[in-house]
Amino acid sequence: MKIIVCIKQVPNSADVKIDPKTNTLIREGVESVINPFDTYAIEEAVRLKERFAGTITIITMGPPQAEAALREALSLGCDEAILISDRAFAGSDTWATSYTLSSAIKKIGSYDLILCGKQASDGDTAQVGPGVATHLDIPQVTYVKKIEEINGEKARVERLVEDGYEIVEVSLPCLFTVVKEINVPRLPSLKGKIKAKAAKVAVWNAASLECDPKRLGLEGSPTKVMKIFNPPPRKGAVKITGEPEEAVDKLIELLGKDLPR
Amino acid sequence: MDYLLNEQQVMIRDLARQIAKEKIAPVAAEYDEKEEFPWPIVKLLADSDLFGVYIEEKYGGIGGGVLELAICTEELSKACGGISLSLAATALGTYPIILFGNDEQKQKYLPDIAKGRKLAAFAITEPEAGSDAGSIKTTAKKEGDHYILNGTKQWITNGGEAEVYTVVAMTDKSKGARGASVFILEKGMKGFTFGKKEKKLGIRASATRELIFTDCKVPKANLLGKEGLGFIVAMKTFDKSRPGVAAQAVGIAQGALDFAVDYAKNRRQFGQAISSFQGIQFMLADMATQIEAARALIYSACRMIDSGAKDISKISAMAKMFASDVAVKVTIDAVQIFGGYGYMRDYPVEKFMRDAKITQIYEGTNQIQRNVIAQALIKESLK
Known part of the structure; x- marks a missing residue:
């Protein structure tokens, strides 16, 4: 089985703060990690490889330092890594990003399955995975929580929805975005880390992809971010203090006021 | 303080630190309270290759030394000194094989230990032989192709949980300290049983147990080094x-x-x-x-x-x-x-x-x- 996993390097969300003046993310000094949702995609790929043999190619679009995320994925059991990096990609929205990733996947050639995390923890759009599938014109299943069956031709998966899950059958090649319920990602091993350190990471620039330069980066991005801000704090909470018995009476009184009679 | 660790040592430190923080710290109090052996954590440590940091690469290890073992033990101990001991005590039980084992013995035992598939333990202490290790009473009598072990070892870390035991026994009592020898024993050998599991003040996630040898038949091939080297093996x-x-x-x-x-x-x-x-x-x-x-x-x-x-x-x-x-x-x-x-x-x-x-x-x-x-x-x- 030939699997491609798309990942993104993001700021560690435990450390993220927003600059109150500019309303933008403060990225300086924040550790970069693999998007947490993508770690489930990597783990699922490694499990499939352990079951069916095959290869895992890990790709990311990002600045040169995103290579660290690829090496981490290699240490977890992925076989090849490709960094898609060029100034021309800067400022890409989800449309341009998914176009660029799909161009890289076309260059890779054949594959059975593409796995992505359900969304990135920084942008939270959940659009890139579906975008890639659309550009490649292959079927997609989003929010996959379990791969029930899979063979070279088709797969049967459980897909998380708000009030339960759906069982979907899909033909391969296809793309899944996965949710955290799908597995528990393993920790890297020392031997994996040592191997990943020495592994070669290919770097592909815009010129190496067969793509329309007008559809890349800022120019190829129809989305314009007008403003980013913290939602205003909610108002109107009442704190009831005092002895428990008094507090309960007070609570009942307050609840009674809002009840229709 | 920068101790100028090399790239591999930094990897060991970071990985051990991550496991300590994410996997050990949240369960340390629970294992302490229950006095339970932390098998799920041991499995994690095994999968991470940390059991092999001080073992040669040709036997499946990472090829480091005492420093790599110390770095790893220190990081794990920050979260729990009892859980980290499963690894440190395995090293104690393994060093006799690393230092005095022949190639056959190393091939047989080290790869499983390096992969964390088997834990090890070292057994010298007895009820009446603590600091005065020269007074050990466990005997090993040669009979044909075997040695017959009799005696009791006390307070053996990883006792009962480990598969491989390096055991000090007297092959010739008349020679005193020069009459001791070390044998590799395996859990399940006939005549090798476990006694009391100790209740301890601390390191309660670690198993401390009595080993009992009753006419336990150990093949000659399991003698480490040669007869009489026992105390040198122990000291080294x-x-x-x-x-x-x-x-x-x-x-x-x-x-x-x-x-x-x-x-x-x-x-x-x-x-x-x-x-x-x-x-x-x-x-x-x-x-x-x-x-x-x-x-x-x-x-x-x-x-x-x-x-x-x-x-x-x-x-x-x-x-x-x-x-x-x-x-x-x-x-x-x-x-x-x-x-x-x-x-x-x-x-x-x-x-x-x-x-x-x-x-x-x-x-x-x-x-x-x-x-x-x-x-x-x-x-x-x-x-």
Whole structure:
């Protein structure tokens, strides 16, 4: 089985703060990690490889330092890594990003399955995975929580929805975005880390992809971010203090006021 | 402090640190309370290759030495000195094979130990033979292709859980210390059973158990080195393993200090954080300085040992003695900084204090370490 996993390097969300003046993310000094949702995609790929043999190619679009995320994925059991990096990609929205990733996947050639995390923890759009599938014109299943069956031709998966899950059958090649319920990602091993350190990471620039330069980066991005801000704090909470018995009476009184009679 | 670790040592440190923080710290109190052996964590450590850091690559290890083992043990001990011991005690049980095993014995046992598929244990102590190891009573009588072992070993770390045991027994009582030999035993050998599981003050996630040999038949091929080498095997093993105990001690101390600093910043009395009081500040400063001094001594000792230096007993004993004394002192002070909360089992620091104490006692009491150091000094002065 030939699997491609798309990942993104993001700021560690435990450390993220927003600059109150500019309303933008403060990225300086924040550790970069693999998007947490993508770690489930990597783990699922490694499990499939352990079951069916095959290869895992890990790709990311990002600045040169995103290579660290690829090496981490290699240490977890992925076989090849490709960094898609060029100034021309800067400022890409989800449309341009998914176009660029799909161009890289076309260059890779054949594959059975593409796995992505359900969304990135920084942008939270959940659009890139579906975008890639659309550009490649292959079927997609989003929010996959379990791969029930899979063979070279088709797969049967459980897909998380708000009030339960759906069982979907899909033909391969296809793309899944996965949710955290799908597995528990393993920790890297020392031997994996040592191997990943020495592994070669290919770097592909815009010129190496067969793509329309007008559809890349800022120019190829129809989305314009007008403003980013913290939602205003909610108002109107009442704190009831005092002895428990008094507090309960007070609570009942307050609840009674809002009840229709 | 930058100890100029190489790339691989940094990897070991970071991975052990990640496992300690994410996987061990959240369950440390629970294993302590239940006195249960932490098999799920051992499995994680095995999958991460940490059991093989000090074992040669050709036997499936990472190819590091005593320093790599110390780095790993220290990081794990910051979260739990009992859980980290499953790995450190396996190293203690494995060093006799690394140091004195023939290639066949190494091929047979080291790969499984390096992969963490089998734990190991070292057995020398007996009810009446602690510091006076020369008085051990377990015997090994040669009969044809086998030795027949009889006797009891006491307080064996990893006892019952380990698959591989390196056991010191007397092959010739008339020769005293020169009549001891070391054998590799496997769990399940006929005549090899386990006795009482001990209830302990600290390191309660670690299994400490009695080994009982009743006409236990051990193949001749399982003799390490040759007959009569027993005490040399034991002493050379301790030279290599004591920095690991030291690292366990310094990890426990650091874990307690980290909690103490955090608590001091957040605990408010007299309208301010207690970390603003000089009395607390001086305690924290002394704790941190002692830990750093212990760590520096351990890493220097490890580097000297890994360089292949000959006379390593003294430096190894110094590291173990100093670091364990620091651990006891620092963890007691950490409880003091926590005040009444520190004494409660709902808070983490009393466990560090209980875990620290054993490091002054096992693998040679600190009084024995002082003997070793003094004897080396006197010997050196005669040169």
